[in-house]
Amino acid sequence: MTAKAETQSVSMVYELPHPPAKVWRTLTEPELLARWVMANDMKPVVGHRFTFKVDPTPWWDGIVECEVLEVETHRRLRYSWRGGPRSQVIDTVVTWTLTPTPTGGTRLALEQAGFLPTNKFAFGGADKAWHHMLGERLRDLLELPL
DSSP states (O other): OOOOOOEEEEEEEEESSSSSSHHHHHHHHHHHHHHHSSSSOOSSTTTEEEEEEEEOOOOOOOOEEEEEEEEEEEEEEEEEESOOOOOGOOOEEEEEEEETTTTTTTHHHHHHHHGGGGHHHHHHHHHHHHHHHHHIIIIIHHHHHO
C-alpha cells in the first residue's frame, strides 16, 4: 500500500463591493475573463472543455487545459487546471465561491488545490499570479461599467 502524496492549495479571499452577478460575469464570460486572466474559450457548462492561452515562454507553452466540473450560477464555479512546463505539469482544481455580503457586495474565495510536492515552482508562481490578478487586475476591471 502506498501513501498518497500530500498536496498544497493556493487559497485567498477578497471582499468586493460589487454584487455577485457582476463578479460572476468576470469569471464566466470569455471576453471579461481574458481581460484579467488569459485568453480563453470558457463556457460555464459542466463538462465543457476549454483552454487558457498566453504567449509561450522558454519554460512554458502558455496553454492550460481545463474542464468545467461544477456550476452554481452566481455562487460556485469549479474547473480542472492542467498545464505547465513538461518537467512540472500541474493537475489541479480551481474553485471559486461567491458569497453575497450584507452591503450588497461579494466575498470571493479562490482555491487552487492539488499541487504536489514536486510542483513547488508552479505553486509559488500560481500564488503570486492569483494575488496579482485578483488584487489588481480583477479589481480594476470591476470598477468599469460592465
